Amino acid sequence: MKQYIGTKVINAEPCMRADEEGYKVIYSDGYESWSPKCVFDAAYRPMSGMTFGQAIEAAKVGHKIKRSGWNGKNQYVELASCISYKDPNGTIVNAQHDAIGNRAFAFCGTSGVQLGWSASQADMLAEDWEIAQ
DSSP, X not given: OOOOOOXXXXXXXXXXXXXXXXXXXXXXXXXXXXXXXXXXXXXXXOTTSBOHHHHHHHHHTTOOEEETTOSSTXXXXXXXXXXXXXXXXXXXXXOOOTTTOSEEEEEEETXXXXXXXXXXXXHHHOSOEEEOO
């Protein structure tokens, strides 16, 4: 039997069912369900305290991400695609590499955008990642 791991963004609120603690869960397609507290707590965590891996998964589905500990206001990272650049001759190059992809993280700050942003060791090990508004 294969093992699976999933990442999804949900809305949830505490909810009792037959004297058992749990959560009412609403999925992005509007489907609603109930989850026992122990099952829910093992599978989900608030989006205001994500690991770097969880933040990457959120970026892959279109969210802007940031660390709550970053000093600058309005700084965030997002996934950029269809990346192009201007070579020394002034030619715009947009390489479509099926083997290595054409996406990278872009750090967006008050001074502009830095393509190809690389996380520091502290960023990768932090658990204060959140969705940027």
